Amino acid sequence: MLAYAFRRVLSAIPIALIAVTVCFFILRLAPGGPFDGERALPPNVLANLRAHYNLDQPLVTQYFIYVWRLLHGDLGPSMVIEGFSVSRLIAIGFPFTLTLALTAFVIATAVGLLAGMIAAVNQNKWPDYVLVLGVMVGVIIPNFLMAALLQLWFGVYLKWFPAGGWVNGSWMHLVLPVTVLAWPHAGRISRLMRGSMIEVLGTNYVRTARSKGLGERLVLARHAIKPALIPVVSYLGPGLSYLLTGSLAVEQIFGLPGIGKYFVTAALNRDYGIVLGTTILYMFIILALNLIVDLVYAWLDPKVRYR
Amino acid sequence: MAGITGKDAILTDYANKLARLDAPKGRSLTQDALRRLVRNKAAVVSIVVVVLIVLVAFIGPYFVPWGYSQVDWSAIRKPPDFDKGHFFGTDQNGRDMLARVLQGTQMSLIVAAVATVVSVAIGVVYGAVAGYFGGRVDAVMMRIVDIMYALPYILFVIILVVMFGRNPVLLFVGIGAIEWLTMARIVRGQTLSLKEKEFVEAARAGGAGPFTIILRHIVPNLTGPVVIYATLTIPEIIIAESFLSYLGLGVQEPQTSLGTLISFGAPVAEVLPWMLLAPAGVLVTLLLCLTYIGDGLRDALDPKDR
Amino acid sequence: MSKVLDVIDLSVTFALHNSEVRAVNNLNFSLEAGETLAVVGESGSGKSQAFLSIMGLLAKNGRTSGRAMMGPIDLVGLETSQLDRVRGKDIAMIFQDPMTSLNPSLKVKTQLSEVLVKHRGFDKDKAVTTAIEMLERVGIPEPAKRANAFPHEMSGGMRQRVMIAMALLCQPKILIADEPTTALDVTVQAQMLELFKSLTEDFGTALVMITHDLGVVAGVADRMMVMYGGRAVETGMVDELFYDPRHPYTLGLLHSTPHIAHRQARLDPIQGLPPSLEHLPKGCSFNPRCAFCFDRCLEERPPLVPVSEASAREKACFYEGPLSYEKVA
Numbered sequence: 001m002l003a004y005a006f007r008r009v010l011s012a013i014p015i016a017l018i019a020v021t022v023c024f025f026i027l028r029l030a031p032g033g034p035f036d037g038e039r040a041l042p043p044n045v046l047a048n049l050r051a052h053y054n055l056d057q058p059l060v061t062q063y064f065i066y067v068w069r070l071l072h073g074d075l076g077p078s079m080v081i082e083g084f085s086v087s088r089l090i091a092i093g094f095p096f097t098l099t100l101a102l103t104a105f106v107i108a109t110a111v112g113l114l115a116g117m118i119a120a121v122n123q124n125k126w127p128d129y130v131l132v133l134g135v136m137v138g139v140i141i142p143n144f145l146m147a148a149l150l151q152l153w154f155g156v157y158l159k160w161f162p163a164g165g166w167v168n169g170s171w172m173h174l175v176l177p178v179t180v181l182a183w184p185h186a187g188r189i190s191r192l193m194r195g196s197m198i199e200v201l202g203t204n205y206v207r208t209a210r211s212k213g214l215g216e217r218l219v220l221a222r223h224a225i226k227p228a229l230i231p232v233v234s235y236l237g238p239g240l241s242y243l244l245t246g247s248l249a250v251e252q253i254f255g256l257p258g259i260g261k262y263f264v265t266a267a268l269n270r271d272y273g274i275v276l277g278t279t280i281l282y283m284f285i286i287l288a289l290n291l292i293v294d295l296v297y298a299w300l301d302p303k304v305r306y307r
Numbered sequence: 308m309a310g311i312t313g314k315d316a317i318l319t320d321y322a323n324k325l326a327r328l329d330a331p332k333g334r335s336l337t338q339d340a341l342r343r344l345v346r347n348k349a350a351v352v353s354i355v356v357v358v359l360i361v362l363v364a365f366i367g368p369y370f371v372p373w374g375y376s377q378v379d380w381s382a383i384r385k386p387p388d389f390d391k392g393h394f395f396g397t398d399q400n401g402r403d404m405l406a407r408v409l410q411g412t413q414m415s416l417i418v419a420a421v422a423t424v425v426s427v428a429i430g431v432v433y434g435a436v437a438g439y440f441g442g443r444v445d446a447v448m449m450r451i452v453d454i455m456y457a458l459p460y461i462l463f464v465i466i467l468v469v470m471f472g473r474n475p476v477l478l479f480v481g482i483g484a485i486e487w488l489t490m491a492r493i494v495r496g497q498t499l500s501l502k503e504k505e506f507v508e509a510a511r512a513g514g515a516g517p518f519t520i521i522l523r524h525i526v527p528n529l530t531g532p533v534v535i536y537a538t539l540t541i542p543e544i545i546i547a548e549s550f551l552s553y554l555g556l557g558v559q560e561p562q563t564s565l566g567t568l569i570s571f572g573a574p575v576a577e578v579l580p581w582m583l584l585a586p587a588g589v590l591v592t593l594l595l596c597l598t599y600i601g602d603g604l605r606d607a608l609d610p611k612d613r
Numbered sequence: 614m615s616k617v618l619d620v621i622d623l624s625v626t627f628a629l630h631n632s633e634v635r636a637v638n639n640l641n642f643s644l645e646a647g648e649t650l651a652v653v654g655e656s657g658s659g660k661s662q663a664f665l666s667i668m669g670l671l672a673k674n675g676r677t678s679g680r681a682m683m684g685p686i687d688l689v690g691l692e693t694s695q696l697d698r699v700r701g702k703d704i705a706m707i708f709q710d711p712m713t714s715l716n717p718s719l720k721v722k723t724q725l726s727e728v729l730v731k732h733r734g735f736d737k738d739k740a741v742t743t744a745i746e747m748l749e750r751v752g753i754p755e756p757a758k759r760a761n762a763f764p765h766e767m768s769g770g771m772r773q774r775v776m777i778a779m780a781l782l783c784q785p786k787i788l789i790a791d792e793p794t795t796a797l798d799v800t801v802q803a804q805m806l807e808l809f810k811s812l813t814e815d816f817g818t819a820l821v822m823i824t825h826d827l828g829v830v831a832g833v834a835d836r837m838m839v840m841y842g843g844r845a846v847e848t849g850m851v852d853e854l855f856y857d858p859r860h861p862y863t864l865g866l867l868h869s870t871p872h873i874a875h876r877q878a879r880l881d882p883i884q885g886l887p888p889s890l891e892h893l894p895k896g897c898s899f900n901p902r903c904a905f906c907f908d909r910c911l912e913e914r915p916p917l918v919p920v921s922e923a924s925a926r927e928k929a930c931f932y933e934g935p936l937s938y939e940k941v942a
Contacts, residue, residue, distance in 0.1 A: 015454055140594045142546045144553045144566075145587055148573035156577050204713040207670055212728050212779070213700030216693065222727070226718045249550060253573070264554055301718060302763050 004298050012291055019283045020070060021063070070280070086277030089262050094281070096166075097258035100177060101247050105240060108182035109189055113232070116193025120228075121220070123198060131190060138187035143246050147180045147253040166256050177254045181246050185239055192232045200228040226300055233297045237290040244282060343607040350603025353596035360593060364412040373403035387581055396581040398571065407563055408585045414564040415545055415590075418479060418557075422544045425483025427537050430490025431529065435521045437491070438498025449495065452488050464551065478557060482547050486540040493532050501525050539601040542594045549590065565590045617786045617819045618644040618667075618704075623679035623689070625659070625666045634890045636662040638843040639679070641917065644787065649813060649820040651834035651851065653827070653866070655887050659843040660823050664789045668706050669696045683787070702732040705780035706789040710796050711772035715764035721748075722760035725779050732783045747778040752808060770801040774808070781812060788813070789821045794829060806832040827870050831855070839863050842888050842898035845917055849926035857935055859920055859928040861903045864936045897930075905932045 119131040141149070154160050154176060161175045200206060201224060209223040210216075251260035259278060266274035344350055371394075373379065383401040387394055395404035437448040464481040501507065502525065510520050549566030551557035557566060565586045572583030625637035637659040644650055654660040666677040667688050681688040683704060688696065708714045716724060725747070726740035735743065741760065748756035751774040764772055773793055780788055790809070794802040810833055813820045822834055830837055830851060838848040839862060847860040858864045865883035885902035894900055896911045903910065909931050920926040 018454075136595075136598075140542070140598060141591055142549055142594075144550060144573075145569055145590065148569065148576060148583060149587070151573075152576050152580075152583075204708060204710060205716040208708060208714045208776070209716065211668055211670055211700055211706045212731075213697040213702055214727060214731055215697045218727075218731070222723075223716050223719070227716070249554065252554065267554075267556060302765075 001298065005295055008291060008294055008298075012287055016284065016287055017067075019287075020067060020280060086274055086281075089259065089274060089278070090281060093257060093259035093262055096256065097244075097247055097251065097260060098285075100174070100181065100251070100256065100258060101240075101243050103174065104178045104181035104247075105185065105243055107178060108185035108243075109236070111182070112186040112189025113193050113229075115186070116190035116232075117197055117220075117225070117228075119190065119194045120197030120201065128194075131194070135187035135191050138183035143180055143184065144249045144253060146183065147176070147250060150176050150180060151253070166254075173254075173256075177250045177256060181243060181250050184246075185243055188235070188239065189232060192235055193228065196231045197224065197228040200224050203227075230297065230301050233293060233300060236296075237286075237293045240289050240293075241286045244286065341607070344603050347603040347606065349599045350607075353599040353603070356592065356596045357600065360412065360589065360596075361416060364409055364416060367409045368406060368413075371403070371406050371409065373406045377406070378402055386579075395585045396579070398579070398582055399575070404581060404585055407568060408565075408589060411563040411565045411568045411586055412589055412593075414562055415548060415566070415593075418482065418548045418564065419541050419545045421479040422483035422548070423486075423537055423541055425480055426486040426540060426544070427490060427533060429484060430487035431494050431526060431533060433487065434491035434494025434496075435498050435525055435529070438495035439502055439517060439521050439525065441499070441502075445495070449492075452491055455488055464547075478548070478551070482544055482551070485547055486543060490533070490536055490540075493536055494529055497529050497532060498525055501528055535601070535604050538597070538604055542597045542601070545590070545594060545597075615646050616643045617646050617683065619680075619682040620663075620667070621680045621682070623663060623666070623677070623681060625662045625671065626676045626678075627672070628674045628676070632891060635843055636675075636890060637666070640840075640843075640845055642838055642845060642848060644819050644821065646786065646819055647813070647817045648836060649809075649822060649834045651830040651837040652821060652823045652840060653825065653830060653837055654840035655825060657842075657887050657890065658840040660840050661791050663840075664706065664791065664821065664823065668700060668704070668789070669693060670706075701728050701780075701785075702783045703785050704787040704789070705783070705785040706791065707773075707776045707780050707793050709792040711769050711776055711793075712796070714776060715772055717763065717765055719763075720760070721762055721764060721767075721775055724764075725760065725775070725782060728779065728782050744778070744782065747782055748775070751775075751778045751781075751812070752804070753778075770797055770805070773797060773805065777808065777812070781816060781818065784816050784818070786819060787821070788818045789823070791823045792825070793822075795824070795826070802829070803832075809833055827855075827866060839866070842893055843890060844898070844929065845927075846899070846929045847927065848917075849920070849924075853926055859926070859932075859936060860899075860930045861905050861932070861936060862899050864938065865902075868938050905930075905936065907931070 115131050115134070119128045122128055138146075155162060162170075162173050166173050206219060206223055209219045214222075247258065248260035248264060250256070251258040252264055255261075259281075262274065263278050266278070368374075378401040379397060381401075383397060383399065387396045395408060397403055398407070433448065433452075437445045464485065498521075507520060507524055510524055515523075545565075548557055548564060549569065552564045552566030553570040555567075555570070557564060568586035569583060569590070572579070572586060576583040620640060620642050623637055623640040624635060627634045627636060640659075640663055642650075652660045652664075662671070662675070665671055666675065667681045669688070669691070671677065677689050679689060683699070686699065688699070688704075715721075722741050722744055725744035726735075726737060729735040729740035729743055730737065745756045745760050748759060753759050753771060753774050759767065759771070759775075764775070767775070773796075777793075793809075794805050797805065806829065809820060809822070812818070820833075822829065824830060834851050836849065837851050837854055839846050839854070839860065841862050847854060847858070847863050854863055855867065858867055862883070869880060869882045871877055871880060883902055888894060888898050888901075896909075896913055897903070897906070897915055900906045900910045913931075915929045915931045917927050917929040920928055
């Protein structure tokens with residue numbers, strides 16, 4: 001198991017490098033960027049940028065400096081707001097975004113798995129139908145619309161939860177955003193889990209387990225869940241990345257102080273520095289999370305460890 | 308945002324099943340499937356509704372008394388009022404909501420159609436090439452797909468928009484490029500099995516170059532799964548476009564799309580609910596129906612999946 | 614000798630889209646303590662479904678009627694929770710495909726020890742030790758190492774041995790083996806049969822060997838029951854049926870098995886095909902393929918009756934007297 005983990009981490013490094021390289025060259029070659037004089041930037045900003053990016057050096061050297069800086073956690077400066085770097089942005093917004101996304105992820109996955117299991121065990125009875133309905137609503141309504149609707153209903157009409165904004169440490173402010181973010185993910189997970197569980201419950205080895213008189217509860221808990229989780233886990237990687245992008249909209253709509261808000265503003269202002277730096281950050285997070293997911297997968301399905 | 312609705316796992320599965328059938332059988336399968344599709348009431352109703360929406364969106368504006376950017380100074384921020392012809396009310400600028408919703412629907416549909424074509428084109432070519440050449444080429448190409456699968460595509464689209472400005476062509480290409488990954492995978496799988504067939508061998512013996520074979524022999528036999536997956540991606544593409552428009556990065560003024568309309572309607576929904584409910588209603592209906600159609604198609608071709 | 618299992622009028626019906634199919638039709642038989650009964654038949658004869666239903670392992674659209682008495686308990690009427698008290702403990706089953714019948718994500722020792730923990734109340738360590746001893750008993754080399762492995766790390770033959778060990782751990786009175794050697798090599802098959810013989814002797818277990826292979830029957834069984842179209846058509850001691858079959862189907866089966874000493878130009882299968890369970894022929898289900906068939910066979914279905922006054926042998930055929938193959942050819 002450890003050997004597999006080691007190999008997996010090793011294989012993630014070239015991917016990360018490729019991603020960084022691609023970003024670097026996009027930064028350099030982008031039209032309308034601050035480097036080709038298309039935009040009228042105040043001369044001191046321009047001068048700072050040039051100095052910062054060592055534009056007098058050959059491209060290769062620039063690349064290595066860039067990577068070096070990255071390894072030291074320096075993601076580059078903003079190109080619009082003087083003196084504001086991506087690193088500062090992260091320090092401000094990242095912890096929040098991470099909390100939001102992870103909370104939503106954990107809740108959604110837990111709820112999804114449970115719901116999927118219940119639906120599978122009660123196939124075609126009422127819990128199954130309720131689940132299908134819930135999934136449908138979550139998956140079809142886009143998150144920004146869901147946010148608007150929930151805001152209206154629970155925030156303004158019922159006044160159960162604050163419709164937006166953020167007060168430090170107040171979990172009430174998180175309820176609606178987390179719900180909006182988590183619902184579609186929970187829906188997809190539960191659908192996958194339901195299908196997978198139904199398939200597992202029909203296998204020969206579950207039949208063997210039943211024939212041993214273990215009782216349906218033990219059969220489910222010990223024999224069915226682990227194999228059923230396997231196809232679901234392989235969805236978690238893309239699922240997580242979708243949650244992260246979803247958090248962009250949610251933060252915008254609810255006015256939450258995460259990276260997403262700054263990211264969108266930067267995009268609208270064509271601030272390459274922030275946009276690209278944040279993208280690299282997102283990519284690293286996602287690569288790391290996918291790594292963890294792969295390790296969980298290997299734990300669930302021992303056959304994978306030999307790849 | 309590959310596999311937003313998780314359908315790609317099911318689709319790849321189905322495509323693998325299809326791969327085990329003979330190419331000639333594929334045609335009678337389609338007829339059989341059409342019969343089954345017709346029996347699926349939800350799908351049939353959905354098809355009717357979608358066709359209606361499309362017709363109304365494109366022909367409607369000729370029958371509505373107000374243009375979508377026309378301002379009626381006497382009716383600003385007014386709820387639906389049949390006397391004045393403002394069936395969906397007006398917005399803060401006095402523009403007729405019905406006209407705007409129709410225009411928005413048009414725009415969303417156009418983007419969806421073009422983006423789907425782009426997505427299908429890229430996916431089919433990529434997948435067919437990877438599948439046909441096999442070996443290292445295939446391994447490398449698919450590894451790229453695997454890597455991109457895990458990365459948030461929307462971020463790249465946003466970067467593209469940032470770099471190239473709000474160019475409508477870019478919008479089509481960018482959004483279309485979101486969904487090609489799974490299409491490529493499915494097409495590659497199909498190609499791998501198709502290329503072993505006799506007619507491919509015959510073509511090769513006749514001296515046809517690889518690209519001729521791909522374009523003239525393999526691609527036409529891919530129609531089945533491609534059509535299904537294309538239908539299933541349309542909702543995802545509409546959502547992607549609305550999302551971008553909502554953030555302000557998609558369709559620009561004076562054009563609107565459903566996403567933009569919702570972004571205008573949401574903040575004032577408390578006092579002007581019709582501004583949110585009208586575009587939201589259309590969007591949800593469209594997505595719901597397209598999902599039912601997609602599910603219906605999939606069930607029609609593989610009923611055991613229930 | 615006491616009966617460990619007494620099956621009375623067992624019927625298994627499956628509900629299909631527009632119809633019902635009777636996979637097992639009024640089956641009657643009994644099993645003595647410690648004996649080995651072979652249940653022989655083609656695919657579709659109902660041989661597997663009968664025992665799956667006794668074990669409560671039927672598919673969701675299956676219904677069982679009749680009785681299966683294991684001592685005072687009727688296995689057919691039981692709730693699943695009640696059935697779980699005896700399954701794995703007093704009656705166990707092993708299945709045809711060892712490749713898919715073991716859980717791929719659990720270690721072998723877990724799958725073995727859990728029956729002991731559940732039914733005998735052992736603690737985990739004692740259960741694992743006992744399991745390893747059993748693995749050795751079924752002929753698995755390096756049992757401790759194997760116990761710590763996953764099923765996919767073993768060959769088919771070894772996995773089947775694991776299944777046998779798993780079934781016998783609680784020393785059940787009845788072991789049902791559903792074609793346990795079909796998926797294995799012929800050489801491994803022979804070893805398996807030896808294993809079955811020695812285990813059932815040692816533990817005193819009654820064994821039901823479901824098979825379509827007469828070689829297996831000869832190698833391991835005391836008595837045999839031949840099934841066709843969901844019913845039993847002939848029962849008796851193995852030697853009796855092999856040398857003096859009284860049902861034309863049994864005769865056909867025996868004759869279609871090539872003899873190792875005689876050279877044959879062609880195989881002699883039974884003419885015709887097994888019947889569709891949804892559309893059984895009127896009268897005796899075998900009549901379209903039977904060389905001994907006469908008018909009565911087309912009208913009435915022959916009941917399962919003793920061959921002669923004092924005999925324990927039974928047959929479901931109207932034809933009286935011994936059958937000879939010359940008449941068929």
